[in-house]
Amino acid sequence: MKALKALNPYLWRYKWHLLGGVLFTFISNYFLIQPAPIVRNAFNSIEQYIAAYQAGVLDSSTFERQIITYGVLLLLMAAGRGVFLFFMRQTIIVMSRLIEYDLKNDIFWHYQTLPLAFYRQNNTGDLMARISEDVSNVRMYLGPGIMYGLNLVSLFLMLIPYMLSVDVKLTLYTLLPLPVLSTIIYFVNNIINKRSTEIQRKLSDLSTYVQEAFSGIRVLKAFAREQDSGARFAQESEAYRQQALRLARVEALFYPAILALIGLSNIIVVYVGGIEVAAGNITKGNIAEFILYLNMLIWPVTSLGWITSIIQQAAASQERINEFLNTHTTLVSRRHLRPEVKGDLRFEHVSLVYPESGIKALDDISFHVPAGGKLAILGTTGSGKSSIANLICRLYDPTEGRILLDGVDLRDYDLTYLRSQIGYVPQDVFLFSDTIANNISFGMEEVSSETIEEAARHADVYDNIVDFPHGFDTLLGERGITLSGGQKQRVSIARALIRKPKLLLLDDCLSAVDTNTEHRILENLREMMEGRTSIIISHRVSSAKLADQIIVLDEGRIVERGTHESLMSAGGLYKQLYEKQLQSEESLE
Ligand SMILES: Nc1ncnc2c1ncn2[C@@H]1O[C@H](COP(=O)(O)OP(=O)(O)OP(=O)(O)O)[C@@H](O)[C@H]1O
Numbered sequence: 062m063k064a065l066k067a068l069n070p071y072l073w074r075y076k077w078h079l080l081g082g083v084l085f086t087f088i089s090n091y092f093l094i095q096p097a098p099i100v101r102n103a104f105n106s107i108e109q110y111i112a113a114y115q116a117g118v119l120d121s122s123t124f125e126r127q128i129i130t131y132g133v134l135l136l137l138m139a140a141g142r143g144v145f146l147f148f149m150r151q152t153i154i155v156m157s158r159l160i161e162y163d164l165k166n167d168i169f170w171h172y173q174t175l176p177l178a179f180y181r182q183n184n185t186g187d188l189m190a191r192i193s194e195d196v197s198n199v200r201m202y203l204g205p206g207i208m209y210g211l212n213l214v215s216l217f218l219m220l221i222p223y224m225l226s227v228d229v230k231l232t233l234y235t236l237l238p239l240p241v242l243s244t245i246i247y248f249v250n251n252i253i254n255k256r257s258t259e260i261q262r263k264l265s266d267l268s269t270y271v272q273e274a275f276s277g278i279r280v281l282k283a284f285a286r287e288q289d290s291g292a293r294f295a296q297e298s299e300a301y302r303q304q305a306l307r308l309a310r311v312e313a314l315f316y317p318a319i320l321a322l323i324g325l326s327n328i329i330v331v332y333v334g335g336i337e338v339a340a341g342n343i344t345k346g347n348i349a350e351f352i353l354y355l356n357m358l359i360w361p362v363t364s365l366g367w368i369t370s371i372i373q374q375a376a377a378s379q380e381r382i383n384e385f386l387n388t389h390t391t392l393v394s395r396r397h398l399r400p401e402v403k404g405d406l407r408f409e410h411v412s413l414v415y416p417e418s419g420i421k422a423l424d425d426i427s428f429h430v431p432a433g434g435k436l437a438i439l440g441t442t443g444s445g446k447s448s449i450a451n452l453i454c455r456l457y458d459p460t461e462g463r464i465l466l467d468g469v470d471l472r473d474y475d476l477t478y479l480r481s482q483i484g485y486v487p488q489d490v491f492l493f494s495d496t497i498a499n500n501i502s503f504g505m506e507e508v509s510s511e512t513i514e515e516a517a518r519h520a521d522v523y524d525n526i527v528d529f530p531h532g533f534d535t536l537l538g539e540r541g542i543t544l545s546g547g548q549k550q551r552v553s554i555a556r557a558l559i560r561k562p563k564l565l566l567l568d569d570c571l572s573a574v575d576t577n578t579e580h581r582i583l584e585n586l587r588e589m590m591e592g593r594t595s596i597i598i599s600h601r602v603s604s605a606k607l608a609d610q611i612i613v614l615d616e617g618r619i620v621e622r623g624t625h626e627s628l629m630s631a632g633g634l635y636k637q638l639y640e641k642q643l644q645s646e647e648s649l650e
Pocket residue numbers: 181415417418419420421422440441442443444445446447448449488569600
C-alpha cells in the first residue's frame with residue numbers, strides 16, 4: 062500500500078475535484094436514503110386508511126392526496142439523486158482520468174531520460190505494460206475505487222445511526238449477512254482477477270506470436286514453415302481458450318451465489334421484522350423501510366471486497382511504476398555548458414565496460430581529431446567501433462579516461478545541446494512511420510522543402526525519392542518497409558546532414574550499398590564534410606580513404622593508426638583487411 066503514496070501529489074493537484082466529489086457523494090446519498098422514511102410513512106398511512114375504512118370514517122380524498130404527495134416526493138428524491146450522482150462522477154471519475162493522463166505523460170518523459178542501458182535491461186513489452194496496463198489499474202483505484210469507497214463510508218455514516226435509533230435488533234440482523242457477502246466477494250474477485258491476468262498474459266503471448274509471425278513472414282515462407290507456424294498458433298490459442306473457460310466457470314457460479322445471499326438477507330429482515338412488529342416494537346412500515354436500507358447497503362458493502370482487490374492491484378501496479386520512476390539516469394550534465402562548438406575531439410585513455418553486460422568494449426583508446434578533421438575507424442566486427450560512437454553521443458560515459466570536445470569534457474556539456482551538435486547516422490537505421498520529408502527533417506522545426514531536398518541530394522537519395530509516386534510525401538511503413546536497405550541508410554544520412562552538425566558521425570552507414578554507390582556517396586559527402594569534424598566508422602577499407610587519419614581497432618584496442626598510405630606500407634591488419642576486401646570485390650565482379 063505504501064507505493065500508492067506516490068499518487069498523493071497528484072491527488073493534491075486535483076484536490077478541488079476530490080473535495081467536490083466528497084460533497085456530492087454525501088448529497089446524492091441523502092437523496093438515496095430519503096425515500097425509505099417516505100415509504101415507511103406511506104405504508105403506515107395505508108394501515109391507517111384500512112383502519113378508518115373499517116371504522117367507517119373514511120376520508121378518501123385526503124388519503125389520495127397524501128399518497129400522491131408521497132409519489133411526487135419519491136420522484137423528486139430520485140431526480141435529486143440522479144443529478145448529484147452525475148456531479149459525483151463528473152468530479153471523481155474526471156479526476157481519475159486527469160491523473161491518468163498526467164501519470165502517463167510523466168512516465169513517458171521519465172522513460173526518455175533513462176539511458177540506453179535501461180532499455181537493454183528491460184524489454185519493450187514491460188515498458189509498454191507499465192505505461193498502459195499498470196496506469197489503468199492505478200486509475201481504477203483513483204476513480205471507481207475512491208468513488209465507491211467514499212460512497213460506502215458516507216452511506217454508513219448517514220444510515221447506521223438512524224437505523225440503530227429505530228431498532229437495534231433489526232439493524233443487527235440487517236447488517237449481519239453483509240460482511241459475509243463482502244468477504245466472499247473479496248476472495249472470488251481475487252480468483253477472477255488472477256484468472257483475468259492469466260488471460261491477459263495468454264492474449265499478449267498470442268499477439269506477440271502473431272506479430273512475429275507476420276513481421277518475419279518472408280523467412281517463414283522461404284523456409285516453408287507455414288504448417289509449423291499454424292500448429293504453434295493453435296497451441297497458443299488453445300492455452301488462451303482454456304484460461305477463458307476457467308474464468309467463465311467462476312463467473313457463472315459467482316453471480317447466482319451472490320443473488321441467493323441477497324435474497325436470504327431480505328428474508329431475514331422480513332422474518333426478524335415480523336417478530337418485532339408482533340412484539341409491538343416497530344411498525345410494518347419499518348420493515349419496508351429496512352428492506353430498502355438493506356438493498357441500499359448491499360451493493361456498497363459488497364463493493365468493499367471489490368474495492369479492496371482494486372486497491373491491492375493498484376498498489377502492485379504503482380510499485381512497478383515507482384520502480385521505473387525511481388530509476389535515474391547517471392548521464393546528467395555537470396555544468397550545462399552550451400559553448401559554440403568547433404569540433405576538436407580528443408579521447409584520452411578511454412575505456413568502456415558496458416554496465417549491463419560487463420563486456421569491456423574499449424580499452425585505453427586515445428586519439429585526437431582537430432576541428433574539421435576526418436577520422437576513419439576501422440575494425441572487424443565486435444571490435445568496439447560503435448562503442449566509440451556511443452561515447453561521442455554520450456549514450457554511455459567512459460568507465461575510465463575522458464572525452465574532450467574543444468577541450469571541454471563531454472560531461473560538462475548540456476546533454477541536449479551536445480547531441481544537437483552531432484549528426485549521427487546509426488548502424489541500425491530506424492525510420493518512423495511518417496513521410497520521407499518528415500523523417501529527414503526529424504526533430505527540426507519549420508524546414509523548407511528546398512533544405513530537405515538539398516540534404517537528400519547530399520545523401521545521394523534524391524533521385525530515388527522523386528521516383529516514388531508521392532515523392533518526399535511518400536509514407537514509410539513500420540521501420541520504413543517500402544525502402545530498400547541502402548535507401549534507408551541514405552535517408553538516415555540525409556537526416557543527419559540537414560542539421561548541419563559540427564560533428565558528423567557515420568556509423569557503418571554505407572554497409573548496405575555496393576562499393577560504387579559508396580564511393581559516390583562519399584564523394585557527395587566530401588562537400589558536406591568540409592569544415593566539419595567527421596568520424597567515419599566502417600568495417601570496409603574503401604570508406605576510410607577520405608579520412609586524414611585512420612585508426613584500426615581490434616578487440617577494443619587501437620592496433621594501428623596512420624594514413625591509408627602509411628598503413629598500407631606498414632603491412633599490418635589494415636593491409637590484410639584491404640586485400641581481403643579487394644579480393645572479395647573482384648570475385649563478385
Ligand atoms: N549496448 C551494449 N551493451 C552491452 N554490450 C554491448 C553493447 N553494445 C556493444 N556491446 C558489446 O561490446 C563489444 C563491441 O561492440 P561494438 O558494437 O562496439 O562493435 P563494432 O565494432 O561496432 O561491431 P560491428 O561492426 O559488428 O557493429 C561487443 O562484444 C558487443 O557485444
